[in-house]
Each structure stands twice: as C-alpha cells, then as structure tokens.
Amino acid sequence: IVVACNTISALALPLLRKETSLPVIGVLEPAVAKALEITRNQRIGIIGTIATIRSKAYFHLIYRRRREISFFARACPLFVVLVEENWLKGKIVEDICHYYLKELKKNKVDTLILGCTHYPLLKKIIRKEMGRKVSLVDSAEEVVRMSKEILKEGKLLVSRTKPAGHHFFFSDEVPNFRKISRQFLGRDFKAKIIQVDQNV
Template identity: 40%
Template structure:
C-alpha cells in the first residue's frame, strides 16, 4: 500500500522568511556584544553584522547626523535580505529607532527600551546609574523609558566618551582604561546606585574594568542580553524563527579599517573570523 506523507503542522505554517538572516549594525565593534548575545541565545540563526567604522564615534554627532547614519546602515543590512534588524547601538537607538521602525519593511529592534525595562526590574533601592555616549545622555532616552515604567526613581547619567575608542583599540585591561574608569565612575560610586546600565554596546567589552571600579554588589544591565531575549520572542510570535539544526552562516562588514576591526573582534569573540568585507553605504 502506498503511504501518504502528512505535512508537519508547524512546518506548514512556518514563515518563508524564517531561513533569512538577522541584520545587526553598530558604529564599530561595540555591537559585537549584541551579536554574541544573539548568537548564544539563537544558535541556529544566520547573522549579518555591519560596523560603521569609517564614522565612529556616533556619540559626538548631532541628532540629524546620527539618524542619517542609522538610515544608511539599515539600508545596507536590509539589502542583504534580512528578516529583522537589530540596532546594536544605543546612540542610534535613541535617535533613529522610531524612524526605522516606521520605514523598514522588516521588524526593527532597538536596545534602549529593553535595557531600561530590565534596570527597573532589578533595582532594589530605586537608584539607577546610566553610562553612555554624550548623545545618548543628552537625549535622556533612558530616563524617559524608565519613568514611564516606574515613578520615583533616582537616575544618575554619566557620559563616558573615551570608553568607545578604548574598546575600539582593544585596550580591555590597560592601565589607561582603568584610570579613565576611575575618573568617569567616581560620581556613580558616591551616589549609591545599585544598578548600572551599560548604555553603550561598546561598554560590556570593558565590563571587567567597570566591575573592578564599581564593585560586585552592583547589578549590571547589558542591553545585548535583554535584546537577544526580546528578539527570540518576536521571531517565535512572527513565526520567523529558523528551524533548529539548520546550518547557520555569519557575515561581517565594515566601512573602514577592516584589519583593526578583525583584530579586536577576534579578541572579544575568542575565535577567528572567516572574512571581514569593506563596503560603502547608501540610504533609504
């Protein structure tokens, strides 16, 4: 007797876009903290990473310039056929997330709202510190996100602009990095915060030095880990999750200094990268 193949109900309703990669972009190597968190949380997913290394740092640019840079980065990763875009940059999230969410044809996730939500969840005394770029601090994006969740919080924000070039240079435990951390974080130590938001995706690269300076009694909020959880939930809800066991791939692109990016990326990720390609960006 001939047998009849009955299709699996789950595969029958799988979105045809489920096998497409996820696009991630940042101003440089900092977004690799998000890349790594997503890779650990979603090991079957293919990932495309863009570091806009020609124009780093974003944190000292005007709001209009940051939005333009983010549009160009999003245009590139979307041109690679991605099923979702993660803005792995707090500065770009603060100034361009809403615009990109309204204009891109795929889901776009930022890092600020998930990070703010986690900080409010874990604080015990209501005193939260935020370290970020000058542009993110000036935008007050974290403060606005937190107070909509819970009133009565004491939020202390501190711009730490030198952390980005130190991370880009790979000075992860350098005496200069420790000295800069002492200078930047002194006010936060004295303000008795019990939760510290690493409000720039470069900063988790320097987390050992930050923890040495602030102490181990602080709750550290790494937005990459929180975004990875939110991305996993969104992919399941939209039936965009890649089937487990699928062969995954990864692609790395930069707009300049591919050799330096590769050196720091391999140091941070703890493995060699197959290739890093230099590209030019367009707009959407």
C-alpha cells in the first residue's frame, strides 16, 4: 500500500501500518534517503503543506539519520491551489514562488525536497527560482523507486503486457476529480463514492 500523500505520511503512517500486515510505504522516507544521498553542502530544504511542515516529520527523519544536516522548512499552501486550478506559469505564479522560496535561497540549500505530490507540476518554475545548482527531490518519483524494490524483494513484481485496471474510491464527492485526473494522469477516470467502513 502506497500512502501517496506527504501530509498523511507525516501524520498517520504508524497508525496505518498497525492496521495491516501488508507493507505500507509513505513518501517521506524515500525522499529523505534521496536528499541525504545527493546533498553536497549538508543544507537541505523542504517545502510542503502547513500540516506536513508543522508535523516536523521530515526534520525527525533527517535528524535520526544525520545530525550534522542543516534543515530549512517552508509551508507553501498556495502551491496546491495553483496546481488544482492549473495555474502553472505566469507572473502571479512566479511572484508566489519567489515569496515562498526566497528564505530557502538565502539559507543556501543545495537540495530541496518537494514535500507534496502536487508540487512537481510546478517543478519548472521552482527550478527557475532556486537555480540550476539546487537539486529538486520529487517525493513521488522516489516512492515509485522504493515500491519497485520492495515488490522485487518480495517477488511480487509483475511484468504486464496489458495495462492494469484503475479503480478510484472516495469517501466524499470530488467535483473536480475528472479535471484533476486529466491534468495529472492525462485521461478521464471514473470514481466510486464509498462509506469509510465499507469493504471495497
């Protein structure tokens, strides 16, 4: 099971792991592992939602592994809104990006974790603001790599010739799901609304 959300990974991963015997993979650990591998000056930045940043989950993961790392965090709540409204370029987006990232630049981070799965859609503009010398770590890309390794180790990796089916379940109405699925995944998907205690 992949918890493909930084906020849920930060706040609920231990609880979710207690609920099942299946491997439960969050997005934080793979992103931290990659950031620690590639930083050159030991100065790592993280951008995420308010809840992710307040949880200090990234800080604790980094500190447990390497105490000498200087760590700088910034909540960027408007980034999610920009992505969901498909505002991915233009002066307003550049100004918001500059406002959020200026302190991280000032603190000379050389590695920046994109700590929300929405943020890679703003990667181009974030890279422009931070400069080419700053490495961007996409938590979604890193969790895919880790998931593949876990599946290989457990001999669960299936090589398919046909595309897999996709099923999306929600506990509430998601009026813009089709728009978002088109934007993120390039096609329309149907969603099914279920009760949280209902078996799927």
